[in-house]
Amino acid sequence: MSRTTARLVAHSFKALNRFRFRSAVLMLGSLVGVTALTLVVSVGKGAERKMLATVRQLFGGSSILLVTGGGRIIGGPRPGAARLTLDEVAGLVRQLPEVEAWDPQQGLTGEPVRAAGATTTARILGESERFERVWNRSVVQGEPFDAAAVAGSARVALIGATVARDLFGTEDPLGAEIQIGSVRFRVVGLLEPFGTDAHGMDRDAEIIVPLTTLQRRVMNVDTISGAKLLVRDPARVEGTAKALKALLRERHALAPGQPDDFTLITATQVQKMVGKVQRVLFVFLPLVAAVSLVVGCVVAASLMLASVSARVGEIGLRRAVGARPWDVQLQFLLETAVTSLGGGVLGLVAGLGLAQWAAIRFTLGGVFSWQAILLGLGASALTGLLAGVAPARRAARLAPADALR
Amino acid sequence: MIELEGIERTYHRPGGAPVRALREISLRIERGEFLAVVGASGSGKSTLMNVLGLLDRPDAGRYRLDGEDVSQLGIDAQARLRNRRIGFVFQSFHLLPRTSALENVELPLLYSDRASIAGLGRRALEAVGLADRVDHKPSELSGGQQQRVAIARALVNEPDLLLADEPTGNLDEQAAGEIMDIFHTLHAAGRTIVLVTHDPDLAAHCDRICRLEMGRLISDHRRADGRTAAQAEPALLDAQEGA
Numbered sequence: 091m092s093r094t095t096a097r098l099v100a101h102s103f104k105a106l107n108r109f110r111f112r113s114a115v116l117m118l119g120s121l122v123g124v125t126a127l128t129l130v131v132s133v134g135k136g137a138e139r140k141m142l143a144t145v146r147q148l149f150g151g152s153s154i155l156l157v158t159g160g161g162r163i164i165g166g167p168r169p170g171a172a173r174l175t176l177d178e179v180a181g182l183v184r185q186l187p188e189v190e191a192w193d194p195q196q197g198l199t200g201e202p203v204r205a206a207g208a209t210t211t212a213r214i215l216g217e218s219e220r221f222e223r224v225w226n227r228s229v230v231q232g233e234p235f236d237a238a239a240v241a242g243s244a245r246v247a248l249i250g251a252t253v254a255r256d257l258f259g260t261e262d263p264l265g266a267e268i269q270i271g272s273v274r275f276r277v278v279g280l281l282e283p284f285g286t287d288a289h290g291m292d293r294d295a296e297i298i299v300p301l302t303t304l305q306r307r308v309m310n311v312d313t314i315s316g317a318k319l320l321v322r323d324p325a326r327v328e329g330t331a332k333a334l335k336a337l338l339r340e341r342h343a344l345a346p347g348q349p350d351d352f353t354l355i356t357a358t359q360v361q362k363m364v365g366k367v368q369r370v371l372f373v374f375l376p377l378v379a380a381v382s383l384v385v386g387c388v389v390a391a392s393l394m395l396a397s398v399s400a401r402v403g404e405i406g407l408r409r410a411v412g413a414r415p416w417d418v419q420l421q422f423l424l425e426t427a428v429t430s431l432g433g434g435v436l437g438l439v440a441g442l443g444l445a446q447w448a449a450i451r452f453t454l455g456g457v458f459s460w461q462a463i464l465l466g467l468g469a470s471a472l473t474g475l476l477a478g479v480a481p482a483r484r485a486a487r488l489a490p491a492d493a494l495r
Numbered sequence: 496m497i498e499l500e501g502i503e504r505t506y507h508r509p510g511g512a513p514v515r516a517l518r519e520i521s522l523r524i525e526r527g528e529f530l531a532v533v534g535a536s537g538s539g540k541s542t543l544m545n546v547l548g549l550l551d552r553p554d555a556g557r558y559r560l561d562g563e564d565v566s567q568l569g570i571d572a573q574a575r576l577r578n579r580r581i582g583f584v585f586q587s588f589h590l591l592p593r594t595s596a597l598e599n600v601e602l603p604l605l606y607s608d609r610a611s612i613a614g615l616g617r618r619a620l621e622a623v624g625l626a627d628r629v630d631h632k633p634s635e636l637s638g639g640q641q642q643r644v645a646i647a648r649a650l651v652n653e654p655d656l657l658l659a660d661e662p663t664g665n666l667d668e669q670a671a672g673e674i675m676d677i678f679h680t681l682h683a684a685g686r687t688i689v690l691v692t693h694d695p696d697l698a699a700h701c702d703r704i705c706r707l708e709m710g711r712l713i714s715d716h717r718r719a720d721g722r723t724a725a726q727a728e729p730a731l732l733d734a735q736e737g738a
Contacts, residue, residue, distance in 0.1 A: 410548065411578060
């Protein structure tokens with residue numbers, strides 16, 4: 091860097107103060123754009139991390155999810171959905187040698203739960219003793235229930251961290267009694283904290299009880315809402331799903347062309363869904379944020395052009411005292427870049443701060459992302475440069491004798 | 496020091512007849528001269544100053560500065576020459592607003608290749624008697640003080656040649672007197688000064704008066720043997736008597 095260049099850099103910072111209003115407007119433009127971009131990318135990163143973790147934990151590569159009702163991935167059975175019973179699915183699974191483990195599921199949402207002196211609502215899941223393995227969830231305190239508890243409809247419950255906090259505060263919940271609906275259960279274990287899942291649901295506000303206990307004692311039904319099947323060989327997941335589909339259609343006597351009254355979800359479909367979400371997170375949302383940067387860039391360019399017109403005399407004088415055209419061009423480029431980068435840095439701080447707030451508010455987990463920082467700084471530098479080029483060139487092209495007139 | 500030979504400059508205005516601002520100007524200026532260029536407005540004196548200051552390129556003719564032909568130098572090389580060797584003083588001061596006197600004076604140093612520029616601006620301000628005004632903004636200074644800041648700026652790089660275009664045109668009589676005193680001091684210290692003015696009283700300060708009319712150099716008189724240059728310049732005398 092030549093002496094003049096170094097001196098011009100320092101000089102451009104003084105221009106921030108000399109043209110306070112213009113600098114403020116320019117900075118605001120890049121601040122808003124970079125804030126939006128940083129926020130979107132950071133939160134997107136956090137959401138993606140969360141989603142992938144959820145998918146990995148709940149839906150390893152070699153699993154098949156069977157849900158009653160056709161058409162949608164998540165949600166309760168639709169009208170006209172097939173009734174699935176434990177025995178029926180057990181019978182089907184026996185015909186599928188590829189399945190190494192499976193877990194049936196039934197559930198209730200927003201169920202009031204009481205303990206001595208406290209009340210909360212929770213999602214109640216009835217599962218088999220195989221849920222730890224199949225759903226990849228574990229019990230961190232106490233013991234999970236066993237096959238005998240499921241066979242005997244034992245009134246034992248495993249509670250999530252949110253439930254434990256709501257009902258027992260800091261006290262030890264193990265061995266305590268809770269009441270789900272009108273049925274009393276004994277807390278035998280604490281579930282490993284999970285956080286929020288991809289749907290924004292707090293998976294720690296859950297209680298897992300033996301499936302049969304939930305069916306017979308709480309809900310008075312004999313159906314299950316779905317099941318998760320683990321396939322031994324990841325390569326055969328699709329084949330197994332196809333076989334299961336054929337078996338189910340045959341059992342439900344569905345004519346060809348009639349839609350499924352159940353839904354099968356495999357890793358392939360989940361991957362597709364994840365891909366769609368990622369496109370929204372990292373293409374569509376950043377594009378929307380980038381629009382504000384483009385607007386900021388156009389505003390900056392026109393403000394700088396106006397500044398050049400207003401400072402023709404100054405440009406002429408600078409040429410007279412020895413500035414080369416390039417020095418003049420560099421000066422205006424630097425003035426634009428410094429303001430734009432300044433706004434960008436502020437926007438980066440604001441965006442990361444907002445992202446941090448969003449992460450806490452929506453329990454997203456870590457949202458700090460290098461991509462967001464690089465993108466934010468890069469975007470503000472680029473807008474500054476782009477906005478500065480035309481004004482700087484115009485300034486450099488002025489003939490000194492005309493500019494001084 | 497300066498040799499102009501057959502300098503021509505014609506402006507082509509869109510939709511108008513070309514204006515021949517300078518015609519066949521040949522002029523020698525020696526080191527240490529204090530010279531006035533006079534003439535009515537439109538006579539070409541500002542164009543001459545722009546050519547002398549390397550702010551404008553003649554269409555024909557030769558401009559030698561210390562023997563070197565500078566009229567054909569590249570834009571960047573001319574900028575370097577202006578920075579090192581030529582100081583400008585303008586009628587409208589051309590100070591940067593909202594910028595301290597010291598920073599204004601230091602502006603040419605920004606484009607200088609000097610390694611150390613510390614103290615030069617302050618020294619130049621002291622030379623024009625504004626040592627106590629270094630931190631004042633132009634808006635906090637009188638017209639005369641502003642022009643003194645501009646002179647300090649013109650001097651900060653120690654140029655050989657000082658070009659002043661109507662330096663007192665925006666000033667009252669007293670401030671104008673102070674500015675002319677500074678020019679006399681600079682002249683006495685050996686600096687070459689070219690003063691462009693339409694004001695005969697101002698030209699009367701100089702040792703040599705060149706008169707331009709319609710782009711031509713029509714007279715060139717020196718102070719000699721007790722007569723001032725103004726006395727040797729009959730047209731000027733007429734103008735003074737008429738005033």
